[in-house]
Amino acid sequence: MKRISITGGTGPATTLTLVEAPDLEPRPGEVRIQVRAAGINRPDLLQREGRYPPPPGAPETLGLEVAGEIDRLGEGVTGVAIGDRVCALLGGGGYADQAVVDARHIFPLPDDLDFVTAAALSETLSTVFANVFEDGRLQADETLLVHGATSGIGATAIQMAKAAGARVIATSRGKAKADAARALGADVSLDARSDDLEAAIKQAGGVDVILDMVGADYAALNQSVLRPGGRWSVIATQSGARAEIDLMRLMLRRIVLTGSTLRSRSADEKARLITAVRQQAWPWVVAGKVRPPIEATFPLSDAGLAHLRLEAGEHIGKIILVVD
Template sequence: MKRISITGGTGPATALTLVEAPDLEPAPGEVRIRVRAAGINRPDLLQREGRYPPPPGAPETLGLEVAGEVDRLGDGVTGVSIGDRVCALLGGGGYADQAVVDARHLFPVPDSLDFVTAAALPETLSTVFANVFEDGRLQAGDTLLVHGATSGIGVTAIQMARAAGARVIATSRGKAKADAARALGADLSLDAQADDLEAAIRDAGGADVILDMVGADYAALNQSVLKPGGRWCVIATLSGASAEIDLLRLMMKRIVLTGSTLRSRSADEKARLIRAVRQTAWPWVVSGQVRPPIDAAFALSDAGLAHLRLEAGEHIGKIVLVVD
């Protein structure tokens, strides 16, 4: 098999190298996937830099989501056949032409969905569902505020919230990104570089749920614009992890503050989450309501260039590796 190895330094140009490795064999309960495409996610950058080590038992190879065909079954696997088109949530190992995964962590890929788009879904869809719909309890008629709205997570959250019948307020940096978020379905799309975010969100009625990837810089804003009983869901801290929280305001407004990661969850918990996603959100994918835009696709050997694109922060949607 071929896979990307972290071979030296932290910069993508020097750190990510295509190497050959022994073929993978699925353990009992696992399947092997002939990978056709792999999604790029911000945790991949952190792992490359040595700041996000894989959990015990996970592959050292980068990559948290893939799409392709099942080409080998481990003992005891049922309900899956060789040749099935699938995408999968991984604990690691996606930057390769083979991946093994717990058979419970698969999503079926319909014929109407290409592998590049399918590879952009498992990690993203699962993250949004776990935080916005489970922890955040977003309902039809609620207002979701999405910070970082043109990231891979952000564009998916916009589409999922709209599919569920919620309103969406989006924040992003620059007019082009604000226009893109609006085109994806945001009811109100704000430019963080030009607009008065607090005033605009308050004028729009505030937010029932916030999906926050920014962290410290927006902590005061979030506490201000959340409605009574609002849910503030933190999944990244791009502007810093230390923030001042007004506990009295949280008490008076009955704000619920949650935070989570996905990769470190147990195999059983991921299986439970994926069952829930397949039941509630996967039909939105099949119907075409949720199809995150692909910003760029790179060859597997150009994984370093894909990381540079993500680090630059100019992307709108998902960045994907294509495996030939």
């Protein structure tokens, strides 16, 4: 098999190198996937830099989501067959032409869904569902505020919230991104570089749920615009992890502050989550309502260039590695 290795352990994108490795064999309860495409996510950048080590037992190879065809079944696996087209949520190992994964962590692809788009779904869909719909308890006719709205996660959150009948307010950097968020379905799309975010969100009526990938810089804003009973879900801290929280405001407004990561969850918890996603959100994918935009594709051998594209921060949607 071929996979991407981080030469020297950690470092810049230029340390990513395509190498050969022994073929993978699925263990009991696992399937092996012939990978056709793999999604790139910001945690991959952090792992490459040595700031986000894989959990115990996970592969050292980067990559949290793939799409392809099952080509081998581990002992005891039922309900799927060799040749099935799937996408999968991984603990690591996606930057390769083979991946093994718990058979409970896969999604079956509808016929009209190509591998590149499918590779953008597993991590994003599961993250948004866990944080917006489970922890955030977003309901139809409520309002979701999405920071970083044109990222892969942000774009997926907009589409999922709209599919659920919710209203969406989006923030992003620059007019082009604000226009893109509006095109994705945001009811109100704000340019964080030029708009008065607090005034505009309050004028729009405030929000019930916040999906926050920014962190410290937006902490005061988030506390100000949440309605009573609001839910604030933190999934990244790109502007910093330390913020001032007004506990009295949280008490008086009954605000719930929560946060989570996906990768560190147990296999059983991921299986539970994926079952819930398949039941409640996957029908939106099948119906074509949730299809994250693809910013760019790169050959597997150019994983370093793909990382540089993501690091530049100008992308709209997902960046995908394609395996020939």
